[in-house]
Amino acid sequence: xxxxxxxxxxxxxxxxxxxKIFKAMLPVIGIxxxxxxGSLVILAKGVNPVHAYAALMEGAVGxxxxxxxxxxxxxxxxxxxxxxxxxxxxGIFNIGAEGQLQIAAIAVTLIGTQIRGLGPVLHILLxxxxxxxxxxxxxxxxxxxxxxxxxxEIVITMLFxxxxxxxxxxxxxxxxxxxNQYYPQSAPLFPSAKLPYIxxxxxxxxxxxxxxxxxxxxxxxxxxxxxxxxxxAVGFNQRAALYxxxxxxxxMVVAMVISGAVAGVAGxxxxxGVHGRLIENFSPGYGYDxxxxxxxxxxxxxxxxxxxxxxxxxxxGASSMQISTGVPVSFVYIxxxxxxxxxxxxxxxxxxxxxxxxxxxxx
Amino acid sequence: MTAVLKMEGITKRFSRVxxxxxxxxxxxxxxxxxxLGENGAGKSTLMNCLYGMYQPDEGSIYVNGEKVNIxxxxxxIKHGIGMVHQHFxxxxxxxxxxxxxxxxxxxxxxxxxxxxxxxxxQKLSDQYxxxxxxxxxxxxxxxxxxxxxxxxxxxYRKADILILDEATAVLTPQEVEELFKVVRQLAKEGKSxxxxxxxxxxxxxxxxxxxxxxxxxxxGNVKVSETSTRxxxxxxxxxxxILDCDKKPCEPKEVALTVKDLVVTNKHGKNVVNGxxxxxxxxxxxxxxxxxxxxxxxLSEAITGLSGYKSGKILVNGxxxxxxxxxxxxxxxxxxxxxxxxxxxxxxxxxxxENLVLQKFCDEPFCRFGILNQRMIQTHAEELIxxxxxxxxxxxxxxxxxxxxNQQKVILAREISRNPxxxxxxxxxxxxxxxxxxxxxxxxxxxxxxxAAVLLVSTELDEILSLSDRIAIIxxxxxxxxxxxxxxxxxxxxxMMAGIKKAS
Numbered sequence: 001x002x003x004x005x006x007x008x009x010x011x012x013x014x015x016x017x018x019x020k021i022f023k024a025m026l027p028v029i030g031i032x033x034x035x036x037x038g039s040l041v042i043l044a045k046g047v048n049p050v051h052a053y054a055a056l057m058e059g060a061v062g063x064x065x066x067x068x069x070x071x072x073x074x075x076x077x078x079x080x081x082x083x084x085x086x087x088x089x090x091g092i093f094n095i096g097a098e099g100q101l102q103i104a105a106i107a108v109t110l111i112g113t114q115i116r117g118l119g120p121v122l123h124i125l126l127x128x129x130x131x132x133x134x135x136x137x138x139x140x141x142x143x144x145x146x147x148x149x150x151x152x153e154i155v156i157t158m159l160f161x162x163x164x165x166x167x168x169x170x171x172x173x174x175x176x177x178x179x180n181q182y183y184p185q186s187a188p189l190f191p192s193a194k195l196p197y198i199x200x201x202x203x204x205x206x207x208x209x210x211x212x213x214x215x216x217x218x219x220x221x222x223x224x225x226x227x228x229x230x231x232x233a234v235g236f237n238q239r240a241a242l243y244x245x246x247x248x249x250x251x252m253v254v255a256m257v258i259s260g261a262v263a264g265v266a267g268x269x270x271x272x273g274v275h276g277r278l279i280e281n282f283s284p285g286y287g288y289d290x291x292x293x294x295x296x297x298x299x300x301x302x303x304x305x306x307x308x309x310x311x312x313x314x315x316x317g318a319s320s321m322q323i324s325t326g327v328p329v330s331f332v333y334i335x336x337x338x339x340x341x342x343x344x345x346x347x348x349x350x351x352x353x354x355x356x357x358x359x360x361x362x363x
Numbered sequence: 364m365t366a367v368l369k370m371e372g373i374t375k376r377f378s379r380v381x382x383x384x385x386x387x388x389x390x391x392x393x394x395x396x397x398x399l400g401e402n403g404a405g406k407s408t409l410m411n412c413l414y415g416m417y418q419p420d421e422g423s424i425y426v427n428g429e430k431v432n433i434x435x436x437x438x439x440i441k442h443g444i445g446m447v448h449q450h451f452x453x454x455x456x457x458x459x460x461x462x463x464x465x466x467x468x469x470x471x472x473x474x475x476x477x478x479x480x481x482x483x484x485q486k487l488s489d490q491y492x493x494x495x496x497x498x499x500x501x502x503x504x505x506x507x508x509x510x511x512x513x514x515x516x517x518x519y520r521k522a523d524i525l526i527l528d529e530a531t532a533v534l535t536p537q538e539v540e541e542l543f544k545v546v547r548q549l550a551k552e553g554k555s556x557x558x559x560x561x562x563x564x565x566x567x568x569x570x571x572x573x574x575x576x577x578x579x580x581x582x583g584n585v586k587v588s589e590t591s592t593r594x595x596x597x598x599x600x601x602x603x604x605i606l607d608c609d610k611k612p613c614e615p616k617e618v619a620l621t622v623k624d625l626v627v628t629n630k631h632g633k634n635v636v637n638g639x640x641x642x643x644x645x646x647x648x649x650x651x652x653x654x655x656x657x658x659x660x661x662l663s664e665a666i667t668g669l670s671g672y673k674s675g676k677i678l679v680n681g682x683x684x685x686x687x688x689x690x691x692x693x694x695x696x697x698x699x700x701x702x703x704x705x706x707x708x709x710x711x712x713x714x715x716x717e718n719l720v721l722q723k724f725c726d727e728p729f730c731r732f733g734i735l736n737q738r739m740i741q742t743h744a745e746e747l748i749x750x751x752x753x754x755x756x757x758x759x760x761x762x763x764x765x766x767x768x769n770q771q772k773v774i775l776a777r778e779i780s781r782n783p784x785x786x787x788x789x790x791x792x793x794x795x796x797x798x799x800x801x802x803x804x805x806x807x808x809x810x811x812x813x814x815a816a817v818l819l820v821s822t823e824l825d826e827i828l829s830l831s832d833r834i835a836i837i838x839x840x841x842x843x844x845x846x847x848x849x850x851x852x853x854x855x856x857x858x859m860m861a862g863i864k865k866a867s
Contacts, residue, residue: 224737226730229717236712243669243699243707244721245690 027296030342031310034335041331052325056332059320060313066320068202070313072274075207076101076283078308079266080290082211082218083259085299087139089222090255091235092146096157097263098287099164100135104264105271106171107134109278112189112271123192128210128268135264136257138164143256147249153256161287169280176278186278195273205273211305214262218301231255263287292340311336365428367392367555368413368444368524373422375408382408383419384579390524395546395556397566397587400576401599401796406559409576410526413557414446415439426524445522447513449529455502459495460484463516487515491548506654507538511545518554525549526557531565535654536824536857543569562825563592575599600797610808613832615644618681619816620666620785625675627661627840634673635661637840643785648807648817650831650848652824654860658840659820660702663789666818667699668692669707679785693722698783700774702790702820704767708774711763715755716744718762719777751776752802768799775806786810789820804830824853824860838862 039049061067080097087094107130111123118126138160145151169184178187195205222228233241234248234255241248266286275282289311297307314336318329368390375383383405390396398406412419415433423430426442433439436446453462460481469476484497493511501509510530517525527546531539546556546569560566566573567587575582575598582598620643627636636658643649651659664670666677671687678684679695692699701707709718720729720740728739744758753772755765762770771791778786788807792800807830811817821827827834828848835845836859843859 224735226725226733226735229724229735233710233713233721237706237710239669239707240710240721242689243667243701244710245693247690 023298026342027298027307027339030296030339031335033342034338037338038331038334041334042325042327045327047325047327052321052327055321055324056314056317058317060317062320064199065202066316068199068204070309070316071204071208073312073316074305074309075205075211075273075312076266076270076286077289077293077311078211078305079207079214079269080263080287081293081297081304081308082214082301083135083263083266083287084290084294085297085301085304086218086222086231086262087256087259088294088299089235090231090252091238092143092252092256092259093154094139094142094157094256094259094263095154095291096139096142096160096260096287097266097290098283098285099157099161100138100260100263101267101270101283101287102161102164102168103138104131104134104267105278105282106168106176107131107264108193108268108271109176109186109189112193113187113277116190116192118192120192120196123190124195124272127193127272128265131264131268132261133264135267136261138264139256139260140253143253143260146256147252168278168282172278172280178277184280188277189272193272194276195269203274205269207269207273210265210269211308214265215301215305218262222301263290292336295340296336296343298343310339366390366425367394367427369425369428370409370413371423371425373409373412373419373424375405375412375417375419382579383412385422386576386579386581387422388574388581388584390555390557391572392555393550393553394572395550395558395570397570397573398557398559398576399561399563399566399573399595399599401798404576404599405579406576407528408579410446410528410557410559413439413444414526440520440522443521443523444526445517445520445524446526447510447517447528447530449532451509451513453501453509453512456500458498458500459504459512459515460497462501462512463497463519467520484515484519487518491518491545491552493545505538506533507535507541510534510538510542514545514549523553524555524557526559528559529561530558531560531562533655533822535860536853537861539565563595566595567592596797610830611812613647613811615647615832616814617645618642619645619679620818621676621678621681622666623676623678625662625665625677626673627658627665627670628673629661635840636665636672638675639837639840639842640675641835641842641845643816643818645784645814645816646811647832648811648819648830649845650827650834651818651820651837652827652834652856652860653822653837655822657837659822659837660789661840662837663699663702663787663818663820666692667697667701667787669699669701696781696784698778698781698786700771700778700786700788700791702793704770704774705763709762709770712761714759714761715748715753715765715773716740716758718773719744719747721777722781747776747780750780768795771795771799771803775803779806779810782813783810783815785816785818787818787820790822791819792821792823792826824856828853836860 042049042052059066060070080101083097084094108127111127111130142153142156142160145156146153172184172186176186178185195207198204198206198208222231230241230246230251233244233246234251238248270282271278293307293311294304297304314332318332321327322329366389370386370388373383373386374381386409398409400406408417411417413424413433415435415438418434424433425431431442433442460477463484464480470479481497488495493515495508495511495515501512514525530542534542550556558570570587572584573587573595574584575595577599623640625636625639626634629635639662641649651662653659661670665672665686668687668689668691676683677686679697684691684695705711710721720743723729724735729736729743741758748755748758751772753776754769762773765773791807792803795803807817807819819827819830831848833845834848834856836843836856838860839862843862
């Protein structure tokens with residue numbers, strides 16, 4: 001494969017290896033450019049960028065405790081990111097990961113607070129199942145509407161997010177509110193429904209293992225199975241998939257349900273591993289960040305782990321930076337945005353070149 | 364005498380590909396000048412340089428002996444250069460006049476000046492004997508007339524140099540004749556014309572001079588009166604080509620495909636295939652001749668399950684197949700070479716080996732218990748690449764990096780390796796150069812000889828005539844007639860393509 005032989009008259013190809021390296025470097029370049037642009041903002045605030053970034057790094061990975069905190073944030077970002085990857089690969093843009101995660105949190109809280117007497121293994125599995133089911137059901141309807149009726153899934157799932165978030169608010173203010181409590185929050189989960197901590201003296205919970213497993217499984221399914229072949233075929237070209245005898249619409253619905261289920265697991269894990277009860281605003285919009293996480297990883301389930309960690313660490317480090325230097329947290333959005341733009345742009349630019357080349361070929 | 368136009372030493376590179384390599388070409392006043400070459404030879408690039416769509420990297424352009432700098436199409440029009448595109452750029456709900464003045468400044472800005480424009484367009488139409496009514500709506504006009512409107516658009520902008528880009532591709536033989544008349548008239552009135560052409564016969568019939576390009580280089584510039592089709596073909600390809608494929612006599616066996624009273628509607632509910640019935644036997648090729656857009660694509664999609672149909676029956680080997688389900692047709696061994704390889708026939712982002720198992724990835728030996736067998740998929744791809752001589756650096760290469768001809772070979776390899784009982788081939792050689800065309804046609808004939816029933820849909824009459832055993836002529840969704848190839852003249856077929864039934 002290494003030889004860059006001319007593959008056809010009047011056509012040429014960069015060495016595939018070089019192309020791959022170039023592609024892999026793009027997120028890194030994006031992050032660096034983002035950091036550079038961020039420096040200007042920091043300078044404008046009258047702070048030395050070197051100090052600010054040092055504080056950011058310190059906060060993100062400076063100690064075991066900080067590193068664990070970054071990982072804790074990585075878990076929901078990674079899981080929702082995988083949800084976006086799965087649906088996007090089938091050609092559906094699931095903007096609803098946030099809503100699916102919220103509804104799943106309610107389901108998990110119900111199972112975790114109402115059913116007692118189960119062993120931890122069984123209780124945790126039941127909670128995760130409930131989360132996946134709740135998330136999957138939430139995604140089913142938009143999936144069907146998109147695949148069979150041609151509705152715009154972006155609009156449907158996005159609007160559903162508001163309903164879901166407000167519904168959680170209603171639940172914790174009303175039916176699920178802990179009795180004799182001032183705060184709007186549910187009763188705590190039974191200890192048997194909580195995810196165990198896996199590194200001593202930190203709050204890093206077993207959700208990280210779940211994330212890694214789901215990410216590997218997603219990779220294997222997408223690239224090594226017939227079902228994954230179908231998903232990718234439908235995602236790239238629905239008509240060609242249909243031509244190849246694939247029931248595109250069914251594949252889209254199934255992919256959407258799986259996507260919702262994974263987003264649901266993200267919500268469940270967040271309740272079971274971090275908060276231990278249902279509260280309002282337990283997710284600072286993980287389901288939205290997930291889109292950026294997935295795009296930065298170029299929709300690859302394994303790269304996604306890195307991408308999610310990058311986002312998690314950045315968020316976590318930014319808080320320390322704000323405390324020690326006064327640079328606001330929101331400035332990390334600049335870095336994130338530029339990194340994502342670079343990756344998205346990198347798929348756009350070759351496509352543009354191809355288009356020009358194709359136009360020329362029609363000579 | 365100075366030439367009206369001279370392009371000197373034009374070189375245009377796209378990254379590492381040289382699309383035009385030191386091309387020099389002259390156009391005389393009143394001359395019809397053909398640009399001939401295979402796909403990718405650089406004809407369109409050269410004309411796009413002239414029309415300002417591209418900037419040449421080297422070389423200069425002279426209009427009437429004066430060096431000009433053409434940065435965009437506005438500049439080109441200013442220097443009297445106009446282009447008639449292959450795909451019409453007309454708004455069907457507007458009138459001829461409205462389309463022609465679209466984008467021009469009116470003399471009564473901000474008001475329109477339709478009356479005067481109409482008068483001028485009428486004058487233009489009379490002068491060149493275009494026979495176009497300025498007030499007619501575009502959608503009511505046949506394709507041939509629409510093309511004249513495109514030409515008038517250019518003339519109205521005072522062009523003296525016209526570029527016609529594959530102008531005959533969408534026309535019936537009669538319309539081609541009409542177009543040639545118009546072109547000759549234009550030349551007589553002193554206009555100079557570049558025609559980008561594929562077909563040798565057209566060069567011989569209408570052009571004065573021909574310039575042949577190959578791989579971006581100028582091969583030669585000859586007077587049409589001093590050359591022959593054989594010589595031109597050789598110049599184009601760089602070797603001798605057999606223009607007619609030799610074909611064994613047809614030996615039809617039992618009926619493989621039966622279509623009864625088929626009606627297919629488009630998304631607006633209009634009947635685009637309107638009660639079509641026919642049989643195809645094993646070992647014969649039924650060609651469907653017709654001008655583009657007369658229902659032949661919809662017909663082929665219904666027969667392969669890509670789209671549904673309103674009423675009628677499709678029987679494969681005597682059994683009815685549930686419609687709108689490609690899987691059923693695939694399992695009945697119906698192969699399909701679709702007209703649009705990039706949007707239908709291939710997943711362009713997939714690599715070659717994935718595309719080569721697009722229908723079979725779920726079956727043994729390529730898949731077991733839902734898990735793909737990469738090694739079998741790889742071996743399968745290597746075999747087909749070898750057998751069909753697909754030019755690629757490997758099986759992992761993304762399909763969209765292949766040239767059009769090689770993409771078509773991927774489809775052909777896949778569809779033929781399934782040993783089809785029925786092969787539906789739609790525009791199988793569209794956009795391919797002579798070499799690849801030869802190859803594809805041979806493969807189709809080979810399938811017929813092996814006993815497949817072939818349905819060939821093509822808008823190129825040459826292709827229909829050289830491959831088919833029987834020919835069905837489709838017009839507005841109906842068969843105008845089904846004839847045995849060789850028993851009718853090309854003129855008769857042409858008339859039927861235009862919707863005129865032969866008196867019988």
